[in-house]
Amino acid sequence: MTESGAVRGPWSDAMRRLRGNRVAIRSACVILVLLLLALVGPFLSAYALDDVDWDHFTIPPSLSSGHWLGTDSIGRDLFVRSLFGLRISLLVAVVATLVSLAIGVTWGAVAGYAGGRLDAAMMRTVDVLYSLPYIFFVIVLTVLFGSGLYLMFIAIGAVGWLTMARIVRGQTLALRDKEFIEAAIVAGVPTARILVRHVVPNVIGPVIVYATLTIPQVILFESFLSFLGLGVQEPLTSLGKLIAEGALEMETSAWMLIVPATFLVMLLASLSLLGDALRDAFDTSQRRPA
Amino acid sequence: MTAPLLQIRNLDVRFNAAAGAVHVVRNVSLQVNRGECLAIVGESGSGKSQTVLAALGLLARNGVATGSVRFCGEELLGRSESELNRVRGSRVTMVFQDPMSALTPHMRIGAQLIEVLVTHERTTRRAARERALELLRWVQVPEAEQRLTQYPYELSGGLRQRVCIAMALLTRPDLLIADEPTTALDVTIQAQVIELLRRLRVEHGTAVLLITHDLGVVAALADEVAVMYGGSIVEQGSAERIFKHAEHAYTQALLRSVPRIDAPADQPLAQFTAAAQNHE
Amino acid sequence: MNSPLLRVQNLQVSFAVKGHGDYRLRAVAGVSFDLQPGESLGIAGESGCGKSTLGRAILGLTRSDGGEIHLRGERIDGYSATELRRVRRHMQIIFQDPTSSLDPRISVGASIGEPLQSFEPTVSRAARRERILAAALQVGLTADLLERYPQELSGGQCQRVAIARAIIARPALVVCDEAVSALDVSIQAQIVNLLRNLRDELPLSLLFISHNLAVIKSLCQRVLVMYLGRVVESASTAGLFDNPRHPYTRALLDAVPVADPQVQRLRGTAPLAGDPPSPIAPPPGCVFHPRCPHAIERCRIEAPVLESVANAQVACHRWRELPAWNGVIDRASSQPSAAL
Numbered sequence: 001m002t003e004s005g006a007v008r009g010p011w012s013d014a015m016r017r018l019r020g021n022r023v024a025i026r027s028a029c030v031i032l033v034l035l036l037l038a039l040v041g042p043f044l045s046a047y048a049l050d051d052v053d054w055d056h057f058t059i060p061p062s063l064s065s066g067h068w069l070g071t072d073s074i075g076r077d078l079f080v081r082s083l084f085g086l087r088i089s090l091l092v093a094v095v096a097t098l099v100s101l102a103i104g105v106t107w108g109a110v111a112g113y114a115g116g117r118l119d120a121a122m123m124r125t126v127d128v129l130y131s132l133p134y135i136f137f138v139i140v141l142t143v144l145f146g147s148g149l150y151l152m153f154i155a156i157g158a159v160g161w162l163t164m165a166r167i168v169r170g171q172t173l174a175l176r177d178k179e180f181i182e183a184a185i186v187a188g189v190p191t192a193r194i195l196v197r198h199v200v201p202n203v204i205g206p207v208i209v210y211a212t213l214t215i216p217q218v219i220l221f222e223s224f225l226s227f228l229g230l231g232v233q234e235p236l237t238s239l240g241k242l243i244a245e246g247a248l249e250m251e252t253s254a255w256m257l258i259v260p261a262t263f264l265v266m267l268l269a270s271l272s273l274l275g276d277a278l279r280d281a282f283d284t285s286q287r288r289p290a
Numbered sequence: 291m292t293a294p295l296l297q298i299r300n301l302d303v304r305f306n307a308a309a310g311a312v313h314v315v316r317n318v319s320l321q322v323n324r325g326e327c328l329a330i331v332g333e334s335g336s337g338k339s340q341t342v343l344a345a346l347g348l349l350a351r352n353g354v355a356t357g358s359v360r361f362c363g364e365e366l367l368g369r370s371e372s373e374l375n376r377v378r379g380s381r382v383t384m385v386f387q388d389p390m391s392a393l394t395p396h397m398r399i400g401a402q403l404i405e406v407l408v409t410h411e412r413t414t415r416r417a418a419r420e421r422a423l424e425l426l427r428w429v430q431v432p433e434a435e436q437r438l439t440q441y442p443y444e445l446s447g448g449l450r451q452r453v454c455i456a457m458a459l460l461t462r463p464d465l466l467i468a469d470e471p472t473t474a475l476d477v478t479i480q481a482q483v484i485e486l487l488r489r490l491r492v493e494h495g496t497a498v499l500l501i502t503h504d505l506g507v508v509a510a511l512a513d514e515v516a517v518m519y520g521g522s523i524v525e526q527g528s529a530e531r532i533f534k535h536a537e538h539a540y541t542q543a544l545l546r547s548v549p550r551i552d553a554p555a556d557q558p559l560a561q562f563t564a565a566a567q568n569h570e
Numbered sequence: 571m572n573s574p575l576l577r578v579q580n581l582q583v584s585f586a587v588k589g590h591g592d593y594r595l596r597a598v599a600g601v602s603f604d605l606q607p608g609e610s611l612g613i614a615g616e617s618g619c620g621k622s623t624l625g626r627a628i629l630g631l632t633r634s635d636g637g638e639i640h641l642r643g644e645r646i647d648g649y650s651a652t653e654l655r656r657v658r659r660h661m662q663i664i665f666q667d668p669t670s671s672l673d674p675r676i677s678v679g680a681s682i683g684e685p686l687q688s689f690e691p692t693v694s695r696a697a698r699r700e701r702i703l704a705a706a707l708q709v710g711l712t713a714d715l716l717e718r719y720p721q722e723l724s725g726g727q728c729q730r731v732a733i734a735r736a737i738i739a740r741p742a743l744v745v746c747d748e749a750v751s752a753l754d755v756s757i758q759a760q761i762v763n764l765l766r767n768l769r770d771e772l773p774l775s776l777l778f779i780s781h782n783l784a785v786i787k788s789l790c791q792r793v794l795v796m797y798l799g800r801v802v803e804s805a806s807t808a809g810l811f812d813n814p815r816h817p818y819t820r821a822l823l824d825a826v827p828v829a830d831p832q833v834q835r836l837r838g839t840a841p842l843a844g845d846p847p848s849p850i851a852p853p854p855g856c857v858f859h860p861r862c863p864h865a866i867e868r869c870r871i872e873a874p875v876l877e878s879v880a881n882a883q884v885a886c887h888r889w890r891e892l893p894a895w896n897g898v899i900d901r902a903s904s905q906p907s908a909a910l
Contacts, residue, residue, distance in 0.1 A: 178670055179665045179667060179670045179671040180670060180671050180672050180673045180674075180681075182631055182663075182665075183663070183665065183671050183672075183732070183735070184673070184684065185631065186629055186631065186658055186661075186662055186663050187658075187662070187684045187685040187688055187735065188655045188658050188659065188685060188688030188689050189684060189687075189688055190655070190688075191651070197676075198673050198675075198676075201675045202673070202674070202675055333754035333755060333756060334725075334754055430843075446845045446846070446848075447617075448845050448846075449845060476616035476617055476781065476846055477616060477781060477783070477822055477825045477826055478616060478821060478822065478825045478841065478842045478846070479616075479845065479846075480825065480827075481824070481825035481826075481827075481841035481842065482841045482842075482843075484827065484841075485840070485841050503754065503755060504827070505755070505829035506826065506827030506828055506829050506834075507827055508829070509827060509828060509829050509830055509831045509833070509834045510827040510831075510834045512831075529831045530831055530832075533829065533830055533831055533832075543756070544755060544756065545829065547755060547756055547758075547759035548755055548759075548784075548829050549758075549759070549762070549782070549784035549785045549787065549788045550784050550787075550828055550829060550830075551783050551784045551787055551811060551823060551826050551828065551898060552828055552833065552897075552898040553784075553787065553788065554808075555787050555788075555790075555791075555806075555807035555808040555811060556610075556787075556788070556789070556790065556791055556807055556808075557788060558763050558766060558788075559759040559762055559763055559788055560759065561759050561760050561763060562756050562759070562760070
């Protein structure tokens with residue numbers, strides 16, 4: 001029962017499914033738009049990140065004033081600042097996720113494949129690290145190294161790899177007894193190559209899905225840290241910081257809160273929807289077409 | 291001549307899949323008479339299982355069945371779930387290939403058996419329990435009383451299949467449908483189940499509709515045979531005739547290529563010619 | 571007699587059982603046999619008899635904890651993973667499920683070529699492509715299928731891919747673990763014939779593990795019958811099927827239905843009672859005695875040893891006293907004396 005040409009490789013199959021999912025397409029578009037805005041948007045405005053407009057303190061959004069989304073309490077343009085904040089949030093999310101992917105996938109694949117005592121030792125390490133409260137850990141890091149952008153990468157990446165390792169380990173365990181792995185062993189493939197060539201590509205599906213679904217968590221976490229004052233420092237800003245500042249002025253200048261919050265919500269929602277769609281696309285691609 | 295128990299006429303089954311409509315059963319007509327065993331033989335993709343599922347209204351949601359399916363003269367196709375449930379499970383029962391998935395894992399055997407009777411007949415729990423025991427003994431499940439309190443995972447595959455057969459016989463059905471009942475079983479257990487099905491016909495006159503790819507099982511049990519390929523019936527007739535004088539090329543090729551234990555040792559098997567086989 | 575390709579002596583494989591403390595389940599309890607080059611040996615038995623475990627232990631996929639395995643004169647039991655990798659050049663495996671034995675993310679051509687990369691790393695890419703093509707053609711695949719993925723191929727085609735992968739590095743021995751059991755009858759015949767041709771042409775030794783006696787009869791020159799981790803009978807195929815000596819072998823042969831209603835009608839034997847026992851708690855004495863229609867007191871106490879007779883072996887106290895077996899048909903029915 002050859003599906004002549006109807007099905008190609010597992011990746012293109014998943015991509016095809018994704019393309020057929022309207023919600024996924026729309027979410028991806030929203031993310032792209034936000035990305036474009038973040039990269040290009042600030043150049044569209046006359047104002048820079050930390051320009052203080054002495055004439056226009058705390059004004060609501062208005063086209064006439066040139067401050068399309070208003071200003072904050074010291075006259076900085078919110079449009080530009082929000083987009084910069086978006087940049088920072090996205091940057092932290094991507095880099096931190098990559099860091100946790102790199103560490104987590106390696107750790108989980110090795111533990112899951114090795115089994116036995118090595119697996120136990122590696123996963124108990126994960127368990128112990130897991131039980132440490134993140135915040136204290138980040139605070140300690142901040143105290144030791146000072147706060148800032150690079151600290152965010154390290155702090156969040158160092159915490160995010162734990163769940164990734166667990167997921168990859170679980171997937172690897174399920175995979176280890178599959179016959180094609182045993183076939184590779186009998187075909188003389190050395191262990192490292194089995195991991196790289198056979199294990200990782202077959203677990204990467206759920207990993208990508210998980211990564212997409214954790215980016216929102218990472219952004220929130222960074223926002224939270226910034227909210228607490230532990231995150232990025234002036235003049236850099238992030239959506240979290242903007243929300244923190246906006247929350248203080250909520251009663252009188254609501255737009256200071258609403259503008260960054262809206263960006264954040266849009267980003268998180270589209271990422272979650274896209275992540276869901278990705279999971280559906282990858283799940284069905286494992287099954288053989290009837 | 292008595293009316294046939296189950297009469298399927300011009301049955302057509304299509305599935306609406308993403309890539310278009312798939313025609314899995316094409317214009318199938320067959321019948322099962324009282325007390326008789328009809329075997330539907332075919333390889334994977336022949337449509338044999340879908341034929342029966344369609345007849346009982348058990349198709350997947352995107353499946354459409356047209357034609358006529360009459361059970362004791364009553365049309366089944368297109369009836370509502372509640373109307374079908376009067377027939378399914380009481381007058382027509384089914385045994386599947388995998389006994390583990392046919393039994394509820396978290397319910398004790400006894401509870402499942404009693405549930406069947408209580409659902410379909412007005413009977414007390416005590417009477418239901420007695421009947422369940424009676425049937426477990428008939429299918430030769432040792433220590434029947436104890437089995438009632440056990441869970442499915444505690445039984446071996448062969449015992450589980452026998453419990454499933456017992457469950458299918460609780461309501462004294464007119465017709466038992468068995469879909470690959472022995473495929474997942476060991477050889478010696480398969481022989482036991484074949485013997486059970488044979489006794490069923492001889493002792494109780496229950497008709498059996500057997501779906502299988504195993505020609506040996508067909509030879510052991512069937513009175514009538516229908517051979518399916520690519521969704522259609524390519525040949526039907528009495529078991530004697532089909533095995534002795536098959537007329538269709540596919541049936542002939544199938545019979546020739548089956549390995550047999552009474553054939554000479556270490557000899558090549560007859561193969562389908564390229565023409566007879568566009569199956570792959 | 572030439573030294574055998576594979577010599578297995580008193581092989582023992584056991585597993586720890588969760589929840590039972592120190593208890594070990596003996597999956598293979600002392601199996602010995604020789605396999606000559608170019609010979610096909612069938613290992614027959616039902617679930618729990620240990621035949622799959624035996625095949626895996628020979629390949630080193632499962633660790634054995636007793637006995638010896640000699641491949642081409644070299645003792646390989648107890649080898650480390652590195653040493654095994656070297657030896658596996660000479661023995662490969664074909665699994666039961668064609669699609670799950672192939673990596674779904676890799677094209678079938680690449681899967682076929684994998685053993686070459688391990689065992690003949692000096693082969694250039696171009697030469698490797700040629701070898702892959704040659705192997706594919708040898709098993710009846712066409713060149714255009716090499717770029718496809720396993721999900722796009724049928725079961726029969728996938729199994730051919732698995733066979734091509736198994737033979738490409740020219741091993742001396744291929745273990746077939748229920749290699750045709752998941753295939754349709756029409757495809758089964760083709761694959762069995764393909765294996766026979768490869769056995770004769772390459773030549774190749776086959777260790778053919780299967781519960782399907784008819785297929786074993788068609789493909790194998792000798793047969794071992796296993797029950798609960800032990801060999802109960804071994805003989806040439808013709809010898810075993812014409813004159814089975816062990817009661818279990820007879821019961822197995824009686825149980826297989828023949829695709830001929832007339833023949834079936836003439837076979838009047840009641841089927842073997844009971845279930846295959848669990849290896850966790852094997853019966854004392856002869857492990858078959860609870861189901862054996864000819865069991866006597868001695869069978870309950872003393873386990874029989876494998877005796878040699880003519881070109882065969884049988885492990886039964888009473889085999890000399892059993893009535894003659896009349897063949898697949900015309901079998902005088904015997905009532906089992908054991909209670910249900």
